[in-house]
Amino acid sequence: MMQELIPIAWGLLGIVTGTAGTIVGAGGGFILVPVLMMIDPTLPPTTVTAVSLAVVAANATSGSIAYALKGRVVWPFAAWFSIWSLPGAALGIWLVARVPRQYFAPVFAVLLIALALYAGVRSRGAEKKGHEVVLGKDNATKGALMSVGVGTLATFLGIGGGIVHVPLMVYWLQFPPHLATATSHVVLAVTALGSTAMHMTRGDLSGQWHRVIPLGLGMIVGAQIGAGLSTRVNGPWIMRVLAVGLIIVAVRLLLAH
Numbered sequence: 073m074m075q076e077l078i079p080i081a082w083g084l085l086g087i088v089t090g091t092a093g094t095i096v097g098a099g100g101g102f103i104l105v106p107v108l109m110m111i112d113p114t115l116p117p118t119t120v121t122a123v124s125l126a127v128v129a130a131n132a133t134s135g136s137i138a139y140a141l142k143g144r145v146v147w148p149f150a151a152w153f154s155i156w157s158l159p160g161a162a163l164g165i166w167l168v169a170r171v172p173r174q175y176f177a178p179v180f181a182v183l184l185i186a187l188a189l190y191a192g193v194r195s196r197g198a199e200k201k202g203h204e205v206v207l208g209k210d211n212a213t214k215g216a217l218m219s220v221g222v223g224t225l226a227t228f229l230g231i232g233g234g235i236v237h238v239p240l241m242v243y244w245l246q247f248p249p250h251l252a253t254a255t256s257h258v259v260l261a262v263t264a265l266g267s268t269a270m271h272m273t274r275g276d277l278s279g280q281w282h283r284v285i286p287l288g289l290g291m292i293v294g295a296q297i298g299a300g301l302s303t304r305v306n307g308p309w310i311m312r313v314l315a316v317g318l319i320i321v322a323v324r325l326l327l328a329h
Contacts, residue, residue: 079282079285079286080286082283082286082287082290083286083287083289083290084290085104085107085287085290086127086131086286086287086288086289086290086291086292086293086294087290087291087293087294087297088290088294089103089104089107089131089287089290089291089294090131090134090135090290090291090292090293090294090295090297090298091294091295091297091298091301092294092298093128093131093135093234093291093294093295093298094131094135094138094253094257094294094295094297094298094299094302095253095298095301095302096234096235096238096253100127100128100131100291100294101124101125101127101128101226101229101230101231101234101235101264102184102231102235102318104123104124104127104128104230104287105120105121105124105180105229105230105231106180106181106322108120108123108124109177117168117169117171117176117230118168118169118271118274118276119276119277119280120230121165121168121227121228121229121230121271121276122230122268122271122276122277122280123230123277123280123283123284123287124230124231125227125230125264125267125268125271126264126268126271126277126280126284126288127284127287127288127291128231128260128264128291129261129264129265129267129268129288130288130289130291130292131288131291131292131294131295132234132257132258132260132261132264132295133261133265133292134291134292134293134295134296135257135261135295135296135298135299136254136257136258136260136261138295138296138299138300139253139254139257139258139299140254140258142254142299144250144251144254144255145251145254145255145257145258146247146251146254146255147258149211149215149245149255150255150258150259152212152215152216152219153215153218153219153237153255153259154219154258154259154262154263155219156215156216156219156220156223157219157220157222157223157233157259157262157263158223158262158263158266159220159223160219160220160221160222160223160224160225160226160227161223161224161226161227161263161266161267161270162227162270163223163224163227163228164223164224164225164226164227164228164229164267165227165228165267165270165271165274167224167228168227168228168229168230169274171228177326178326179229180229180322181322181323181326182322183225183229184318184319184322185318185319185322187235187236187239187315187318188315188316188318188319188322189315211245214244214245215245218237218240218244218245219237219259222236222237222240223263226263227263227267233256233259233260233263233264234253234256234257234259234260235318237252237256237259237260238252238253238256241255241256250302253302
């Protein structure tokens, strides 16, 4: 049961999750949510997503600072995506309170498998030469629609959004993968912080801080490790590692369900 885990175990989980999540620009929520659900099957979706988003907020903020110092954040896109992700986040929180636990797990697993297949098939196209990405009218419209949808879906699932945002940025907006992961992390930080504040006003984090704090501290450390390692991994491998991880987590979640 979740109550039996000691703070150091949560901290180590946070480091591993934060490292992996930062490398692919996803924040780690896609790992943490199924882990929480498998550790304690009695937790309602609102609590699972609230804990995950609070921890992802710490990871994404730490990772965003690291990526910003490396000069890899495309700030016009980061600001535009962040603005449009917040209305979606509010809608996602409203939805998760209305979905029973028995439906939440299968929906989450199916989404992970779909994303894994997409990322795996398209991984060869992920190695893009460095080029300038411009926030023109077309990309602004696509980015707004994408961010509202991603904000809704990701907050509903408690994953922050990077795991959906990065593939869309790479394949729909033609971002180089390393710029996509860095820019996505900034958007993820804003969305997760906003979502956490909304969850706190609802009382969804009540009684969870003894888990959130060690997890969050571990995620902060993991974000710095992941940001450093990401420069050593090329675009296709980022997408392939992401695909394999998604399938493993999805299958484990379905078996546990």
